[in-house]
Amino acid sequence: MVNYTNRVMTAIECCLKNEINWPNRLERTRIASEFAAGGFPGCIGFVDGTTIRLSQRPAKDGETYFDRKGDYSINAQIISDDQKCIIYFFAGMPGSCHDVTCLRQSSLWKRMHSQQQHLLFDHGQYLLGDSGYTSGERLVAAFRNAGGDKDKTDFNTCIAHVWIANEHCIGILKTRWHSLKEVRTQLKNHAKNQYLVRWVRCCILLHNFLNRQRDDWTEADGPIEVEVESEVQIPAPPTPPLDERAMIARGRRRRLEVQSECLAYMRNVNGH
Secondary structure: OOOHHHHHHHHHHHHHHHOOOOOOHHHHHHHHHHOOOOOOOOEEEEEEEEEEEOOOOOOOOHHHEEEEEEEEEEEEEEOOOOOOOOOEEEEEOOOOOHHHHHHHOOHHHHHHHHHHHHHOOOOOEEEEOOOOOOOOOOOOOOOOOOOOOOHHHHHHHHHHHHHHHHHHHHHHHHHHHHOOOOOOOOOOOOOHHHHHHHHHHHHHHHHHHHHHHOOOOHHHHOOOOOOHHHHOOOOOOOOHHHHHHHHHHHHHHHHHHHHHHHHHHHHHHHOO
16 A cells, blocks of 8 residues: 555656746746735735644654644645645644744745845745744734734734635645545654655645646535634744844834835725
């Protein structure tokens, strides 16, 4: 059975290897123009974390895989575009790890904060994240605590309105491929972990392929099971090391710029 599964995954990877791609300059411009209607003209995608539940406690360091929902799982960072296609993912770290911690271990994070960032983003472009992330020059996160501030509340509401596409993306992915709701295997070693990451990759390749074939999900296909984060409090991002404080300060200034631009746009549209 394992050999047959490996052959199928190899076939999927060979035939659909180009289905997970970071958008080129023309595609980024198109995506940004779509999000402009929601008040975010520089946004080219959403970043969000999800967990993939494991049916058994991993054999090694099992306690680190016990997540805040009370399951054993691995973390997956998903970046999706306006068409519910996944343009990047990073998976395999224990489910107890914070989304920020996982994202910082990815190759994308390293490129976002290097001289190569111009290959991923044009001037003024960024990703949107929920309040569990920390804002940076290329990642704008919702405010964790609006504190009764109307502008912060309105900004978070604007993010929530466009964020539904990301929730649907992950919901459709897991509804299409039920194995991602619970993987019935035990992680015994690094090779098994890599096997699971490869499985996730194949599911995403097929998800993107169907999306680009205009196989739109409808009510006839069944309900989309969206993860509702409000049921579980989003933990605060881990305290950054001192050498990142300046970067975070720049990120906060960047968020204020995006907030001002977004609110000005929406108030103009609404005639306020």
